Amino acid sequence: MNGPSRITLAMTGASGAQYGLRLLDCLIQEDREVHFLISKAAQLVVATETDVTLPAKPQAMQAFLSEYTGAAPGQIRCYGKEDWMAPVASGSGAPTAMVVVPCSTGTLSAIATGACNNLIERAADVTLKERRQLILVPREAPYSSIHLENMLKLSNLGAVIVPASPGFYHQPQTIDDLVDFVVARILNLLDIPQDMLPRWGEHHQGCDE
Template sequence: MIQMPEQPQTVTLALTGASGVQYGLRLLECLVAANRQVYFLLSKAARIVIATETNLKLPSNRQELQAFLTDQYRAKPDQIRVLGNEQWMSAVASGSGAPSQMVVCPASTGTLSAIATGASNNLIERAADVALKERRQLIIVPRETPYSAIHLEHMLSLTRMGAVILPASPGFYNQPQTVDDMVDFIVARILNHLGIAQNLMPRWGE
């Protein structure tokens, strides 16, 4: 019997317009290093935040962005697949083709609201809606403070639907020395939930 080569697991990763794009970009780097295939979605607002919070100059063209990220994170060809926000025929838009895991990191409260109410106005919202309706793993990383009652009600609704709300609230018991250490704290927690081995931060008690 011919044994086919094992295909890498696929994760959908969406970055939206909240502060803290460093979390999402570091997560992308770690997913690539862990040999995951990544469907990458980027909102228009996230592009603005990336331009504000980092020195990255992202190409506007989708194919050029995919090539840029592949080079930036030393990914294999097509390991990172950049999808447009109206690419409705992509795998993530359908329950029969979407990956079993999705992370929205960082998640703006607007995206949080849209996912909680099933708006599906763009591919990020639709992909999250698919994850919920198909009972797949959905991790949402909100970055906002303080939370209003509206935000908290949406988080509660999503938790009851099966999503994991993982706020970008780094701990300090590991005595972080740099901003990168604080970013890695959150990314490590996300990777733990995804079941991906990581050496960014030891588990409690190790």
């Protein structure tokens, strides 16, 4: 199996709920175990931007998302924002990779300063301190100097910043195509197989001079 078998996926209150939900679906289809975290603001964004209404309680949310994605029993694990006994809160139990998508600039700031005021921030802090893979997908425009400074700090600490900026060289026809572009980039970084977007030059045949 390429890529990590266990992944922490967090959704926070920036626009772009479709990215997080699509990534969750892809991870489940690739038989990964997902530790799912979501902020209250992100739940509101999900309800605003999609036709999905997530239950508030972690256990109910876990059942809902398992049915929504077709996950096997135990494949998705949901935790509350102050569940400090969750595996993601400790380096001895956390998955080897974490993705925050979408990542609000507030969450970006908290991670950059090591705030750890909730489980999402703590999980990201654990990922950084254990030198594991942390992927942050901000969706904001324009970026202020504060945002950019936080991104640079996190990049220097080993995090990968993937702005939710879909490309157009694959000639997208639908909004789903644009969402898949960003999700495919995340999956590539995780080294998890995906067939939504060919890698650049993958089908290039070259030419004779």
